Amino acid sequence: MSSQTPDQAATSGTAPLPAAKAIRKSFSSPLGSFFVIVVTILWTIPTVGLLATSLRPKQDVADSGWWSVFAHPHLILSNYHTVLFDGGFGVSGGLMPYMVNSLAISVPATIFPLVLAAMAAYALAWVRFRGSDTLFFLIFALQVVPLQMALIPLLQLFSGGAHLGGVTIIPQFNLSGTYAPVWLAHTMFALPLATFLLHNFIAQLPRDLMEAAVVDGASHFKIFRSIVLPLCAPALASFAIFQFLWVWNDLLVALTFAGGTPDVAPMTVRLAQLAGSFGGRWELLTAGAFLSIIIPLLVFFGLQRYFVRGLLAGSVKG
Amino acid sequence: MPVTSAQFADSAWSDAAIKLGNSFGAIAGFLGILLVIFFAAGRATGRFGRPLALLIFLGPAVLLLLVGLVVPLIRTIYLSFRNDDSSRFLGVKNYSWALTDQSIHQVLLNTLLWLVIAPLAATGLGLALALLVDRMRWQALYKSLIFMPMAISLVGASIIWKFVYDTRDSAQRQTGLLSQLAVWLGWKSPPNWILSHPLNNFLLMVVMVWVQTGFAMVVLSAAIKAIPDEVTEAARLDGASGLRLFWYVTVPMIRTTLVVVLTTVMIVTLKAFDIVRTMTGGNFGTQVLANEMYSQSFVQFNVGRGSALAVILFLAVLPLVGYNIVQLRKERATR
Numbered sequence: 064m065s066s067q068t069p070d071q072a073a074t075s076g077t078a079p080l081p082a083a084k085a086i087r088k089s090f091s092s093p094l095g096s097f098f099v100i101v102v103t104i105l106w107t108i109p110t111v112g113l114l115a116t117s118l119r120p121k122q123d124v125a126d127s128g129w130w131s132v133f134a135h136p137h138l139i140l141s142n143y144h145t146v147l148f149d150g151g152f153g154v155s156g157g158l159m160p161y162m163v164n165s166l167a168i169s170v171p172a173t174i175f176p177l178v179l180a181a182m183a184a185y186a187l188a189w190v191r192f193r194g195s196d197t198l199f200f201l202i203f204a205l206q207v208v209p210l211q212m213a214l215i216p217l218l219q220l221f222s223g224g225a226h227l228g229g230v231t232i233i234p235q236f237n238l239s240g241t242y243a244p245v246w247l248a249h250t251m252f253a254l255p256l257a258t259f260l261l262h263n264f265i266a267q268l269p270r271d272l273m274e275a276a277v278v279d280g281a282s283h284f285k286i287f288r289s290i291v292l293p294l295c296a297p298a299l300a301s302f303a304i305f306q307f308l309w310v311w312n313d314l315l316v317a318l319t320f321a322g323g324t325p326d327v328a329p330m331t332v333r334l335a336q337l338a339g340s341f342g343g344r345w346e347l348l349t350a351g352a353f354l355s356i357i358i359p360l361l362v363f364f365g366l367q368r369y370f371v372r373g374l375l376a377g378s379v380k381g
Numbered sequence: 382m383p384v385t386s387a388q389f390a391d392s393a394w395s396d397a398a399i400k401l402g403n404s405f406g407a408i409a410g411f412l413g414i415l416l417v418i419f420f421a422a423g424r425a426t427g428r429f430g431r432p433l434a435l436l437i438f439l440g441p442a443v444l445l446l447l448v449g450l451v452v453p454l455i456r457t458i459y460l461s462f463r464n465d466d467s468s469r470f471l472g473v474k475n476y477s478w479a480l481t482d483q484s485i486h487q488v489l490l491n492t493l494l495w496l497v498i499a500p501l502a503a504t505g506l507g508l509a510l511a512l513l514v515d516r517m518r519w520q521a522l523y524k525s526l527i528f529m530p531m532a533i534s535l536v537g538a539s540i541i542w543k544f545v546y547d548t549r550d551s552a553q554r555q556t557g558l559l560s561q562l563a564v565w566l567g568w569k570s571p572p573n574w575i576l577s578h579p580l581n582n583f584l585l586m587v588v589m590v591w592v593q594t595g596f597a598m599v600v601l602s603a604a605i606k607a608i609p610d611e612v613t614e615a616a617r618l619d620g621a622s623g624l625r626l627f628w629y630v631t632v633p634m635i636r637t638t639l640v641v642v643l644t645t646v647m648i649v650t651l652k653a654f655d656i657v658r659t660m661t662g663g664n665f666g667t668q669v670l671a672n673e674m675y676s677q678s679f680v681q682f683n684v685g686r687g688s689a690l691a692v693i694l695f696l697a698v699l700p701l702v703g704y705n706i707v708q709l710r711k712e713r714a715t716r
Contacts, residue, residue, distance in 0.1 A: 251449025
């Protein structure tokens with residue numbers, strides 16, 4: 064093949080090809096590039112079709128496919144107005160309250176688990192105690208529990224409290240119709256993965272730094288606040304972005320704990336209902352769907368270079 | 382009196398302000414309480430300092446995990462041995478129903494198909510893309526576009542694909558892309574894709590592959606970049622190249638990552654029910670375990686059967702995570 068032998072490399076004074084490059088080279092072919100381009104186009108077309116449909120007038124959507132928009136461009140924004148405010152789906156106020164709910168659910172459900180998981184990860188990594196390793200693995204293992212399993216007991220707990228042989232351990236909360244059960248559930252379900260990922264990062268902080276702080280007489284709380292949190296900012300930020308996307312995109316937890324009312328239910332719940340009952344009005348359904356993906360897409364395209372790198376830190380070993 | 386859309390919009394905005402205000406108030410309260418606790422506990426010194434710190438740092442997380450995951454796990458197992466409203470002990474009746482009932486057989490078969498096909502397709506495609514995309518110009522663009530569906534909710538993705546699969550009477554012009562493609566290729570009246578069993582199962586899996594391939598590609602691409610240069614160099618000196626280099630060097634070197642990606646996608650696939658729920662509601666022979674479990678518990682109100690299905694789901698995921706823990710332990714031991 065065309066690669067240099069070490070002798071040639073030595074005499075010509077060039078470094079040998081880096082490994083990644085070598086693999087890349089052996090896979091370079093016009094056919095490969097063609098494959099990537101085809102897949103990329105295939106992956107993009109469905110979303111483009113969604114966007115195009117949501118911008119077309121009702122009659123056009125009913126008469127022809129969205130691809131005819133390239134031949135006869137006639138785009139409007141009124142579908143979005145209808146979906147958001149006019150109750151185009153037969154609900155007063157349209158999708159707007161649901162979109163607000165999505166935001167009101169996602170932001171706290173990102174912050175709560177992030178802070179609690181960072182605290183737990185710090186304790187597991189730097190305030191070592193007997194059994195801290197075991198506890199760490201147990202927390203990691205809890206990722207397996209399918210959320211479906213936790214739904215019924217949690218729902219019963221939130222609505223009825225906990226009792227053991229007639230003694231009330233946890234009183235009955237009256238949380239229905241508020242965001243609190245959704246926040247709580249998301250926080251609980253996010254903790255295993257969040258603790259695991261943040262632990263990987265926090266455990267790698269330099270030992271000298273921690274010991275110097277202890278010698279200076281700093282308490283664990285001070286170390287956590289003034290050393291760990293600032294140094295972990297990249298990991299915290301990348302996990303925050305992921306958690307935000309997951310919560311925003313979640314259907315199962317919201318469906319169970321928020322129900323379907325415009326008071327608390329997020330967009331995913333409403334859209335899933337509409338997709339079942341409103342198949343014919345594609346111009347409205349696509350506009351609603353695009354509204355539900357626009358914020359995650361903005362977050363994704365705005366911050367992707369940070370969050371992919373940050374999440375992989377410590378999880379893919381070289 | 383009819384309400385104008387402007388008035389609607391006004392009340393919607395004030396409603397929004399109140400809701401978001403509540404959310405940010407909750408965050409401020411949460412952080413405020415933590416700060417106060419930190420400040421107070423930071424004063425404590427001596428014998429109680431360490432246990433107090435452990436309690437405050439670990440307590441909330443451990444408590445929430447106990448209440449949110451551990452106790453429910455035990456309780457679901459308990460409920461799965463009881464009848465529909467949990468008032469009577471049934472023994473293993475719910476499980477024998479789950480394993481013998483005719484309607485559940487289709488569900489289990491579908492779940493198995495999902496579990497095998499969707500993760501393998503997403504990982505395989507992701508690996509191929511990871512190998513091919515790196516040496517191309519504009520690679521960031523290709524990667525972003527392929528990764529993009531990860532940011533879209535499964536509900537949003539389902540609506541997108543429902544539209545692709547939309548079929549109309551052959552007298553009308555098609556608006557779904559797949560149907561139109563079929564017409565362009567000479568098929569006079571394309572079938573109603575979503576209703577055609579067993580094809581519809583695979584069409585739903587396409588959505589999951591569409592969402593997960595980008596994830597597989599990004600993680601595998603990072604793993605390939607992390608292969609030490611000396612390894613590939615040595616293999617090349619021995620004359621390996623092209624496919625041989627791939628099979629005997631690249632794949633073994635990224636084996637752990639491959640398995641992690643595969644299990645992650647498998648767990649997502651097994652637990653996700655959004656796609657089936659949004660696109661078919663589990664009808665037309667497309668039902669899967671995760672959705673059936675939800676239907677049994679929250680639509681048919683048979684908590685016993687729903688819990689039994691949840692336990693089966695749990696048992697199905699258990700080996701995957703067990704394997705991951707073994708891997709993790711090995712990695713920690715070598716660190």
